[in-house]
Structures are given as C-alpha cells and as structure tokens.
Amino acid sequence: MCFRFQKMQGLGNDFVVIDARNQAFAPILNFLVTLCDRRLGVGCDQLVILEPPDLPGADVKVRFFNPDGSEAGACGNASRCVARLLGNAPVLQTQAGLLPSFVAPDGRIGVDMGAPKLGWAEIPLAHEADTLALPLPGAPAACSMGNPHATFFTGADEAVSRGPALEHDPLFPERANIGFAHIRARDEIRLRVWERGAGLTPACGSGACAAVVNGVRLGLLDRTCRVEMDGGWLTITWREADGHVLMTGPATLVFEGEWRGGEHA
Numbered sequence: 001m002c003f004r005f006q007k008m009q010g011l012g013n014d015f016v017v018i019d020a021r022n023q024a025f026a027p028i029l030n031f032l033v034t035l036c037d038r039r040l041g042v043g044c045d046q047l048v049i050l051e052p053p054d055l056p057g058a059d060v061k062v063r064f065f066n067p068d069g070s071e072a073g074a075c076g077n078a079s080r081c082v083a084r085l086l087g088n089a090p091v092l093q094t095q096a097g098l099l100p101s102f103v104a105p106d107g108r109i110g111v112d113m114g115a116p117k118l119g120w121a122e123i124p125l126a127h128e129a130d131t132l133a134l135p136l137p138g139a140p141a142a143c144s145m146g147n148p149h150a151t152f153f154t155g156a157d158e159a160v161s162r163g164p165a166l167e168h169d170p171l172f173p174e175r176a177n178i179g180f181a182h183i184r185a186r187d188e189i190r191l192r193v194w195e196r197g198a199g200l201t202p203a204c205g206s207g208a209c210a211a212v213v214n215g216v217r218l219g220l221l222d223r224t225c226r227v228e229m230d231g232g233w234l235t236i237t238w239r240e241a242d243g244h245v246l247m248t249g250p251a252t253l254v255f256e257g258e259w260r261g262g263e264h265a
C-alpha cells in the first residue's frame with residue numbers, strides 16, 4: 001500500500017492525516033492500529049481521514065480514529081489541524097455535525113465545535129442519572145461534544161491513576177474521555193484528560209470544551225475560559241447566543257511523508 005500523509009500536532013496531541021479524496025486508502029482496522037503505533041508505524045494519538053463531503057455546506061468529511069482502532073465522533077485538536085492544513089476556513093463535516101472553522105485575529109485556528117449534548121441518553125450513559133453529578137466517587141459532570149466526556153473538578157493529578165478504570169466504567173456504554181480539572185480562577189483551569197482509546201495525551205480539545213461546559217453548568221466557570229493542558233493553552237467560549245462552543249488554539253504541520261510499507265505489522 002502506498003499513500004501520502006501529513007503529520008500534524010495541536011498542543012502536542014499528534015495526528016497522521018490521510019487525504020483519501022485524492023488517493024486510495026482503505027481504513028482496515030488492523031492497519032489503522034499499526035499506523036498509529038509509534039514503533040510499528042508512523043505514530044500518533046489519532047489517525048484522521050479526509051473524505052469527500054456528503055452534506056451541503058461542508059468542504060470536507062473528516063473521520064477520527066483512536067490508536068485502538070475505535071472511531072471517535074469528535075476531535076478538537078485534529079479539527080484545528082485539518083482547518084490549518086486545508087486553509088480558507090473550511091467547514092468540516094464530522095459525526096458531531098458541520099463544524100465551521102475560522103482564523104482568530106492572533107493567527108490561531110478556531111473551530112465552532114457546535115452545541116454540547118447534555119442529556120444522559122445523548123452522552124450516552126447506561127441509565128438515567130444527574131449529568132451534573134454522576135453516581136461515581138467524586139461526582140463528575142458529563143456531556144457530549146460529539147464524543148462522551150466526564151469532568152472531575154477535583155484537581156488535575158488523578159488522570160493516570162483513575163482514568164483507565166473510569167474510561168471503562170459500566171456507566172459509559174460507549175466508554176468515555178475522562179477529564180480532571182483544577183480551577184485556578186473563574187476564567188482559567190488546568191486540565192488533564194485520559195482519552196478513550198488513546199490514554200493520556202498532552203491535550204484534548206473536545207475535553208477542554210467539555211470541561212468548560214461542565215464548569216459553567218455547575219456555576220464554577222465563566223463562559224470564556226483559558227484551559228492549560230500539558231501541551232499548552234486553548235481558549236474556550238461557550239457562546240450564550242446559540243449555545244455553540246468555540247475552541248481556539250495552535251495547529252502545526254510537522255512533516256509530510258509517504259507510506260510504502262505493508263498493510264500489517
């Protein structure tokens with residue numbers, strides 16, 4: 001198999017981007033896992049495949065895959081990277097809907113991540129529960145940004161010790177991304193996210209959006225909040241006018257390459 005790819009990163013959350021609009025690429029599960037592997041393949045936190053859009057108003061269809069081969073409905077950092085790669089502020093078609101992108105006055109890339117889903121069945125949870133205080137130790141809040149998130153406001157240190165078990169808790173039938181936030185001020189948090197299907201990453205864009213949404217719902221945060229993760233900063237605004245979440249931050253092309261290997265490790 002032979003195809004070209006771009007390696008990109010946003011806050012150190014890194015991606016292999018394959019443009020399947022202009023070259024043949026079949027997303028075979030075992031091969032996706034190999035490509036994401038840092039020893040056997042190129043290595044990345046998520047694999048991103050660009051396809052022709054099938055919705056009016058979209059410029060490109062974007063699919064996100066975790067290193068375990070699972071497909072995710074949203075990926076904030078990769079969305080900014082695709083917007084940077086394509087240029088001209090494209091509208092991205094994702095499982096979370098049509099996501100318009102923009103260039104901020106300071107040159108950072110922004111993506112309108114759409115409106116969060118707040119109901120227990122939409123996240124989804126396995127059964128009815130208060131999404132502001134899930135029945136788990138530490139009572140995290142939950143929402144969907146197109147992918148399931150739970151946020152603990154108990155400090156950022158527990159991501160590695162508690163994340164793996166919580167990702168697989170029976171309360172989350174599709175598993176979940178688990179965020180751990182420390183509130184520094186109403187407009188600033190420190191966040192670490194144990195990502196579903198990927199583990200601890202330097203930053204999670206959708207996790208930052210979810211943390212701010214959940215913090216605002218709990219009355220802990222302002223609607224515009226700076227989020228510091230291990231890889232750096234995002235600015236998140238949960239816009240009152242339409243309920244959409246705007247995420248702004250860096251996005252960088254690292255290198256381009258050509259895969260000439262086999263389909264299996």
Ligand SMILES: N[C@@H](CCC[C@H](N)C(=O)O)C(=O)O
Binds near residue numbers: 013077204205206
């Ligand atoms: N790194 C991402 C989220 C990637 C998907 C996630 N692991 C999931 O399975 O939902 C981001 O920046 O949002």
